[in-house]
Amino acid sequence: MSAVLPSLPSGFSGEFKGHKKITTPLRRPVEPVGRYFLAHASRTIRGHTWSEYEKTAAEKNVTKVQESDQDDEFEQNQSEELLSHDPRDWKTADLYAVLGLTKYRYRATEDQIRRAHRKAVLKHHPDKKGESGGLDQDGFFKIIQKAYETLLDPVKRRQFDSVDEEADVAAPAAKGKYDFFEAWKPFFDSEARFSNKKPVPELGDINSSQKEVDAFYSFWYNFDSWRSFEFLDEDVPDDTANRDHKRYIERKNVAARKKKKTEDNKRLIELVKRASSEDPRIKLFKEAEKKEKERKKWEREAGSRKAAEEAAAKKAAEEKAKAEAEEQAKNLKESSKKAKEAAKNAKKKNKRVVRNSVKDVNYFGQSDKAEIIDADVDLLIESFDDMKLSSVVSKLNGVTDPEVVKATFIDVAKEIVDAGKLPASSLKFFQN
Amino acid sequence: MSAVIGIAFGNTSSSIAVANVDGKVDVIANPDGDRAISSTLSYVGEDEYHGNQALSQLVRNPDSTIINFRDFVGLSYSEIDAETSNHSALPIDINGQIGYQINDKKITIDEVVKRNLKQVKLAAEDYIGKPIEGVVLTVPTNFTDAQNSSLKKISNDAGLKVLQLISEPSAALLAHLSADEERFQKDKLYVVADFGGIRSDAAVIAVRSGILTVLATAHDLGLGGEKLDDALAEFFAKEFEKKYKSNPRNNRKAMAKLKAACIITKKTLSNVQSSTISIDSLSDGYDFHSTINRLRYELVTRDVLSKMAAFTEIVVKKAGLETIDIDEVLLAGGVSHTPKLASNIQFLFPESTVVIAPSLDTKVIDPSELLCRGAALQASMIETFDDSEIEEAFKPHIVNTQHIQKPIGVRSVDGSFIEILPKETAYPIRKTVLLKGKGDVLIEVYEGDRTVKETTIEPEKQSGDEDDEEEYSDEEPETIREVVYVPGEKLADLALKGANGEVEVILDINKDGKLTVSGRSGDVTVKGSI
Numbered sequence: 001m002s003a004v005l006p007s008l009p010s011g012f013s014g015e016f017k018g019h020k021k022i023t024t025p026l027r028r029p030v031e032p033v034g035r036y037f038l039a040h041a042s043r044t045i046r047g048h049t050w051s052e053y054e055k056t057a058a059e060k061n062v063t064k065v066q067e068s069d070q071d072d073e074f075e076q077n078q079s080e081e082l083l084s085h086d087p088r089d090w091k092t093a094d095l096y097a098v099l100g101l102t103k104y105r106y107r108a109t110e111d112q113i114r115r116a117h118r119k120a121v122l123k124h125h126p127d128k129k130g131e132s133g134g135l136d137q138d139g140f141f142k143i144i145q146k147a148y149e150t151l152l153d154p155v156k157r158r159q160f161d162s163v164d165e166e167a168d169v170a171a172p173a174a175k176g177k178y179d180f181f182e183a184w185k186p187f188f189d190s191e192a193r194f195s196n197k198k199p200v201p202e203l204g205d206i207n208s209s210q211k212e213v214d215a216f217y218s219f220w221y222n223f224d225s226w227r228s229f230e231f232l233d234e235d236v237p238d239d240t241a242n243r244d245h246k247r248y249i250e251r252k253n254v255a256a257r258k259k260k261k262t263e264d265n266k267r268l269i270e271l272v273k274r275a276s277s278e279d280p281r282i283k284l285f286k287e288a289e290k291k292e293k294e295r296k297k298w299e300r301e302a303g304s305r306k307a308a309e310e311a312a313a314k315k316a317a318e319e320k321a322k323a324e325a326e327e328q329a330k331n332l333k334e335s336s337k338k339a340k341e342a343a344k345n346a347k348k349k350n351k352r353v354v355r356n357s358v359k360d361v362n363y364f365g366q367s368d369k370a371e372i373i374d375a376d377v378d379l380l381i382e383s384f385d386d387m388k389l390s391s392v393v394s395k396l397n398g399v400t401d402p403e404v405v406k407a408t409f410i411d412v413a414k415e416i417v418d419a420g421k422l423p424a425s426s427l428k429f430f431q432n
Numbered sequence: 433m434s435a436v437i438g439i440a441f442g443n444t445s446s447s448i449a450v451a452n453v454d455g456k457v458d459v460i461a462n463p464d465g466d467r468a469i470s471s472t473l474s475y476v477g478e479d480e481y482h483g484n485q486a487l488s489q490l491v492r493n494p495d496s497t498i499i500n501f502r503d504f505v506g507l508s509y510s511e512i513d514a515e516t517s518n519h520s521a522l523p524i525d526i527n528g529q530i531g532y533q534i535n536d537k538k539i540t541i542d543e544v545v546k547r548n549l550k551q552v553k554l555a556a557e558d559y560i561g562k563p564i565e566g567v568v569l570t571v572p573t574n575f576t577d578a579q580n581s582s583l584k585k586i587s588n589d590a591g592l593k594v595l596q597l598i599s600e601p602s603a604a605l606l607a608h609l610s611a612d613e614e615r616f617q618k619d620k621l622y623v624v625a626d627f628g629g630i631r632s633d634a635a636v637i638a639v640r641s642g643i644l645t646v647l648a649t650a651h652d653l654g655l656g657g658e659k660l661d662d663a664l665a666e667f668f669a670k671e672f673e674k675k676y677k678s679n680p681r682n683n684r685k686a687m688a689k690l691k692a693a694c695i696i697t698k699k700t701l702s703n704v705q706s707s708t709i710s711i712d713s714l715s716d717g718y719d720f721h722s723t724i725n726r727l728r729y730e731l732v733t734r735d736v737l738s739k740m741a742a743f744t745e746i747v748v749k750k751a752g753l754e755t756i757d758i759d760e761v762l763l764a765g766g767v768s769h770t771p772k773l774a775s776n777i778q779f780l781f782p783e784s785t786v787v788i789a790p791s792l793d794t795k796v797i798d799p800s801e802l803l804c805r806g807a808a809l810q811a812s813m814i815e816t817f818d819d820s821e822i823e824e825a826f827k828p829h830i831v832n833t834q835h836i837q838k839p840i841g842v843r844s845v846d847g848s849f850i851e852i853l854p855k856e857t858a859y860p861i862r863k864t865v866l867l868k869g870k871g872d873v874l875i876e877v878y879e880g881d882r883t884v885k886e887t888t889i890e891p892e893k894q895s896g897d898e899d900d901e902e903e904y905s906d907e908e909p910e911t912i913r914e915v916v917y918v919p920g921e922k923l924a925d926l927a928l929k930g931a932n933g934e935v936e937v938i939l940d941i942n943k944d945g946k947l948t949v950s951g952r953s954g955d956v957t958v959k960g961s962i
């Protein structure tokens with residue numbers, strides 16, 4: 001063992017403190033076997049002298065396992081009524097009460113039945129009649145033997161258990177107010193004893209799963225029961241003389257058994273139906289199912305709803321886009337109009353610059369030729385595209401030297417003519 | 433070889449063992465070679481048969497063949513159940529005593545038991561080669577004092593001097609513990625479950641410092657190997673009936689043949705997976721040949737086998753314990769060879785509980801031999817005592833001892849309880865443990881309180897399949913419960929100054945219940961008593 005001891009707290013004074021005696025021990029016999037016991041025995045024998053008192057105490061106050069086994073396991077005192085039950089009518093006696101097994105009934109083990117029988121025999125044996133106060137117990141002793149025979153034979157025991165009303169647990173009263181589980185569990189527990197199939201599913205509680213609850217009711221709706229009703233048969237007469245009568249009773253018995261069996265099945269089914277109709281879990285499941293259905297429906301319809309929404313949104317978006325586009329186009333148009341106008345104006349201005357340039361240099365000192373010069377300039381301006389116009393303007397802007405102006409016009413005229421935009425003959429002045 | 437032996441005398445079989453000086457035990461076979469000697473006597477003409485020879489007479493001479501009589505020892509006729517089965521001689525009332533009508537003679541139960549023991553004695557002497565000087569016999573725990581003294585008397589009359597009667601479960605456990613000396617050193621709680629021919633018995637036994645104490649016992653006098661034989665016989669009877677339209681059940685001899693064959697088939701199926709059965713001229717002149725595999729057998733006997741398993745749980749409850757308190761389950765008795773029984777029991781107990789059975793561990797002692805081996809060991813141990821010493825040793829003031837009802841131990845620095853004396857330890861007792869501790873340490877002595885620790889293990893997710901989530905809910909998380917003792921009430925504090933790293937803690941309870949705590953480390957020793 002490698003556990004570590006705690007260190008001494010600083011406030012601890014002294015060395016040893018006893019707090020409490022050990023819990024009251026139990027005196028039990030040890031098994032006198034093995035060398036450890038023998039060592040204990042010889043140690044004790046040698047090392048200790050025992051007072052007589054100690055010896056008797058050791059003998060008396062012992063918890064013996066065997067005795068405590070059977071403490072009032074079986075009831076011992078049968079009612080007067082039972083004790084005086086007519087042995088010829090033993091079938092109507094409570095056979096479990098006869099043996100003192102009412103605590104166990106169908107749960108009693110074979111061993112318990114044997115032991116209970118032994119106890120009952122010891123108590124009620126006819127030989128003991130004198131001791132037990134003179135009551136004639138021959139009759140009861142016969143019933144004890146019958147009970148024993150019946151309960152020890154598995155087939156007969158089932159027949160008796162089938163009609164042992166004392167073991168029946170009534171179903172809760174219809175329309176009563178009760179806790180479902182508390183009220184029905186004992187009923188199902190008791191009916192379960194007739195099941196051919198084991199294990200029998202438990203009723204469970206409010207938290208059981210639907211699977212469990214379904215399995216529970218399906219088990220009970222298809223209950224496979226060994227319950228039978230031979231035990232209630234009318235006695236078949238022994239006399240061989242009257243065969244017909246005998247057959248008649250036999251047939252009657254078979255029919256009665258069948259009828260009781262059918263009734264019993266019906267009774268059970270009815271009660272199972274009732275239980276399931278009262279079962280709070282089934283209500284919960286139904287509600288949950290309904291909700292689930294609604295949810296599913298909602299989900300199912302969600303597709304088309306979404307499509308519609310999407311379509312609407314798309315339409316709105318399209319409309320918006322269209323409006324925007326129109327607006328933009330309109331703006332564009334307006335601005336381009338302005339630009340065009342501006343360009344036009346600029347063009348006009350440029351053209352004016354070009355026209356004025358020759359005027360400003362007094363037509364190169366040749367005012368007489370002003371007319372043809374203006375005509376040539378106009379022709380050239382008309383042949384200019386915008387680019388050419390602005391480049392010419394830039395060359396002429398601010399130029400005051402007539403020769404430069406003239407040379408510029410001659411160059412431009414040549415270009416225009418070379419480009420085939422004007423026939424060379426159309427120009428009168430700026431010909432080279 | 434010593435001349436004292438152990439005998440396990442059961443309703444179904446008797447076995448004999450002898451211990452050698454070196455502690456090795458031999459199980460003795462009778463001259464027929466049987467180690468499980470049938471507890472049966474049969475009378476045919478002038479001849480007496482014993483053992484398995486007698487058992488085979490059940491087919492031809494059932495009315496003069498006596499079986500299952502051990503439990504009648506020391507009882508009067510009015511105390512027993514009038515046997516309903518008719519496949520052997522029925523007990524009769526001889527002046528209040530139990531007896532049998534064999535041909536034209538009456539024979540009392542005492543005589544029957546005496547003859548059985550005499551035969552057993554002959555087999556033992558034949559093997560050992562000298563007269564038997566003494567014997568230890570095993571008895572069920574529910575034998576009354578009257579039954580015990582009756583058995584002693586009969587055995588002495590048979591020439592077997594009884595040194596001691598010991599209980600069957602203790603004998604079984606003694607044999608198991610003695611097979612490995614270490615087992616005695618470990619304090620454990622055992623269930624000894626003994627499944628015999630006509631009864632099942634179980635006991636919860638605490639082993640504390642080598643001393644055994646029985647905490648609870650249970651008996652089922654209607655549950656045993658015969659129930660398995662009956663179920664198997666019924667299964668084959670059905671098969672036979674279907675095949676030949678002949679019902680063997682109404683024929684006493686046919687049923688005796690069938691049952692005898694079923695016993696063999698049953699035993700075979702404990703070892704191998706399938707077995708054949710063949711009976712010449714079973715009923716109406718038809719031979720019967722069939723095979724059965726273990727699986728079918730387990731199905732046919734399912735009810736009986738699960739009842740047997742459940743029986744081991746009953747005794748645990750009777751002891752006021754849960755299966756998680758039990759360390760080991762020792763299976764004894766012939767039926768414990770049955771693999772399905774062992775696995776059923778293992779299933780009822782937590783995985784931490786070891787089930788000791790041949791089908792789970794091939795090294796274990798044969799469950800049919802546990803009782804006689806234990807008895808033989810005990811016999812060899814008390815052989816050296818003289819009579820008066822033996823008598824004194826088993827007197828109540830030696831045997832009836834005080835047992836502590838709560839474990840006693842110390843608290844470790846992490847707050848856990850370190851058990852030194854487990855509950856149900858008998859005192860006087862002295863026990864030492866070695867713990868760690870350096871410098872000035874405190875030895876806090878506590879009684880332990882039982883708590884149950886629950887650990888939940890989530891089921892491993894199955895990789896691969898993409899099933900619905902619902903499928904997973906089938907695999908519930910597993911909860912493992914285990915008993916953990918925690919410090920309860922404090923009994924004492926003991927300060928030890930200057931510990932050198934290792935501290936020896938000694939708990940001592942004297943016969944008057946005075947607890948003395950001592951601590952020692954190097955040269956430092958401290959001590960105090962309550």
Ligand SMILES: Nc1ncnc2c1ncn2[C@@H]1O[C@H](COP(=O)(O)OP(=O)(O)OP(=O)(O)O)[C@@H](O)[C@H]1O
Nearest residue numbers: 442443444445628629630631657702765766767769
């Ligand atoms: N290998 C085996 N496999 C299965 N069952 C077996 C095997 N060997 C023996 N048995 C059965 O075990 C039963 C006998 O067990 P055991 O010898 O322990 O009984 P017993 O102690 O004499 O009887 P009881 O406990 O009823 O007084 C019989 O039913 C026998 O058929």
Ligand SMILES: [Mg+2]
Nearest residue numbers: 442626628765
């Ligand atoms: Mg046995």
